[in-house]
Amino acid sequence: MIELKNLVVLGQGAPNSLRDGRISRCVCAYSKEHGLVRLYPIPKALLRQWDVFDATVEANSQDHRENTWKIFHSKEDWQRIHKWIIKKGEYPKKERTKLIESLAKDNLGDLIKNGKSFGIIEPKITGFELAKQNETTSIQTTIFDLDYQIINQNEFKYKPYVTYECTAECSCKNPVHRQQIVEWGCYEWMRKNPNSEEHCEKVFENLQLTNKDWKKYFLVGNIHKSPKTYIIVGVLRYKNKS
Ligand SMILES: [Zn+2]
Numbered sequence: 001m002i003e004l005k006n007l008v009v010l011g012q013g014a015p016n017s018l019r020d021g022r023i024s025r026c027v028c029a030y031s032k033e034h035g036l037v038r039l040y041p042i043p044k045a046l047l048r049q050w051d052v053f054d055a056t057v058e059a060n061s062q063d064h065r066e067n068t069w070k071i072f073h074s075k076e077d078w079q080r081i082h083k084w085i086i087k088k089g090e091y092p093k094k095e096r097t098k099l100i101e102s103l104a105k106d107n108l109g110d111l112i113k114n115g116k117s118f119g120i121i122e123p124k125i126t127g128f129e130l131a132k133q134n135e136t137t138s139i140q141t142t143i144f145d146l147d148y149q150i151i152n153q154n155e156f157k158y159k160p161y162v163t164y165e166c167t168a169e170c171s172c173k174n175p176v177h178r179q180q181i182v183e184w185g186c187y188e189w190m191r192k193n194p195n196s197e198e199h200c201e202k203v204f205e206n207l208q209l210t211n212k213d214w215k216k217y218f219l220v221g222n223i224h225k226s227p228k229t230y231i232i233v234g235v236l237r238y239k240n241k242s
Helices: 078-083 093-103 108-113 184-191
Strands: 002-012 023-031 035-043 051-058 068-071 085-090 118-121 123-132 140-142 145-150 158-166 177-180 214-223 226-239
Touching: 002 035, 002 214, 002 226, 023 226, 035 118, 078 085, 093 226, 108 118, 108 214, 108 226, 118 226, 123 214, 158 184, 177 226
Parallel strands: 035 068
Antiparallel strands: 002 023, 002 051, 023 035, 051 068, 051 085, 118 214, 123 158, 140 145, 158 177, 214 226
8 A cells, every 4th residue: 555645636537336336437537746646435425625645545457547546445445435545635726826827837639658657737718518429318326325416427418529720739630629528527517407408508608718817727637548548637717817
């Protein structure tokens, strides 16, 4: 086991239920010492963006992505997971913009080329798309949390996609990238009325992606089964100072 200290939550994926009924999320966090790391499984209510925490982790022999860790004893200790994930406070509000700007230097081509797990890209957004993946949303309840209706990411009727180019010089042959957003906030928005196209399509507005008064950055991460495919696991944003 390894202890990672002073991690800051930057992005969190929408929850998925595991085979044994646990509802789990994947969190992307940053620390000076470790850079960007991926941690899972994390219970859904435990951490929020900008929380600072320590975590005890172990390697997952099934997942070879860079800087990717499993919470130590997560299965055995699921109901006592705070033993291994210790929240310490919040990253100071006035330091956040500076941190985002210092990290947002990536372009997708170099992330792929260098086998990076994560990157933060300043996008020039060119389009939004709500792709239909199912005829209807299938909603489940879970034995671990009866108050929460779980909708797994792939059980939603719609999936939001963004098309963009990297602001930094990009080494991809095709500079236009189309990526799925899996940020938790985005699925929480759709969950309120998951079968309404009119409601779900407002997800982009809700994330301030259509608002010129906001600066936005995409925290992108690669997929376990397809390490050269990246999805948007977090949208980092702040209002421009006028
Ligand atoms: Zn690019």
